[in-house]
Amino acid sequence: MSSSAQPPGAHLPEHPDFLWDDTEPKASYDVVVVGGGGHGLATAYYLAKVHGITNVAVLEKGWLAGGNMARNTTIIRSNYLWDESSGIYEHSLKLWEGLEDDLGYPVLFDQRGVLNLAHSLQDVRDGVRRVNANRLNGIDAEWLDPAGVEEICPIVNTSPDVRHPVLGATYQPRAGIAKHDHVAWGYARAAHAMGVDLVQDCEVTGLETAGGRISAVRTSRGRILAGKVALCAAGHSSVLAKMAGLRLPLASHPLQALVSELLEPVHPTVVMSNAVHVYVSQAHKGELVMGAGIDSYNGYGQRGSFHVIEQQMSAALELFPVFARAHLLRTWAGIVDVSPDASPIVGLTPVAGLYLNCGWGTGGFKATPGVGHCFAHTVANDEPHPFNAPFTLERFTTGALVDEHGAAAVAH
């Protein structure tokens, strides 16, 4: 080594441009979005793009898209039962279909279809009903018999001799997966380019009101005046809402998922099964991505119980005997905010200028573009977009629930 040697790495090219700059928070914003996950970033993007509101900060207590946005199983579909759900989920799916062009960024959206398996006569009845409901709402849906399931996904065990035989499935060809990180990065980059401040490592510790109206947020990086505040905090929504004196009908649960080692392409679609509590796809890189049902207890710890993983693996192995030799690479959990009717809460609150987007439970990822678009409309106009108008907080008092336990349930 010569004494005039350059420092290590000096011969390497410059770091490429960052997709966004990490920003110091300003003293005041027109809109503060709490939560820098997919929903928060998408909301900020559409606030800027559709409504011209660019004096916006997205506050994230950790790093951007490091919560549930980094922990979901990336399934995108719109085959929910009720008209209200069809509205917002199909709106979202249509936005997914144009998202790469809209953001100018690859999100690896891949419409490989989704099968929702039926294992009992009741599953079959529910599935056929849901296919009919979807078609009436203009959503692509088909009912497949076991031979049809095998044709779409040959590695599913359709033998009648198993504990939970496959009796059929709903199929939505336009459903699919996307690369969750790229989705967040795409929104963050585009929002930042329009002037939105993205503030990481900034935890909200208090919400201030004056005369029944939101006035400021207190954070770990100081007090920030806010004309409006939009909550997009998923599992921590109850904790945040309480800072403004609001109680929400939510329970935060761990939801676990796992990936295998990288494998050759073996799984051509997405398979979900409510009855045996597993949903499986194969990521672009090759890992099998599997999600479980929620852990039964409330939990903010981002980890769950081992027996839930065991149950999920046994279900996966019965459905896919070919996975028997695959090795588990890692497991993790997110914190999901589950509502009583398995539908979200998106809209106004009793506090003027404070807006809620929560209760997506186990199924928020697929809604990212749709809810970002509708929530931005809600915040900008102080009234809900028609697609999120049914998903009020008041519905738990009026009784106008949107019961999606059948279409959402474990495999949201």
Place this chain on the structure above:
Amino acid sequence: MQLIPCPWCGPREEAEFHYGGQAHVAYPEDPSALTDEEWARYLFFRDNPSGPFAERWSHSAGCRRWFNAVRDTRTHDLLAVYRVGEPMPEVTP
């Protein structure tokens, strides 16, 4: 696997238990007298704290008895268990 100390049987594996949500939510004395808001509060609204939480568990694959526990929802640590009818003990998370 997490061990849960059943106040009747002692520590057993979590898989033997069934979760029952928030403890000390009394059925309304006169449900028909409630307003819609009060009924909704009873039916749908529960505490959802990040921290100690008083909750019900049933030892469903053991003695089949219900009991209460205080558990820290951040760490899943069981801070106390107590029998139905007993007051919630003081805990320090």
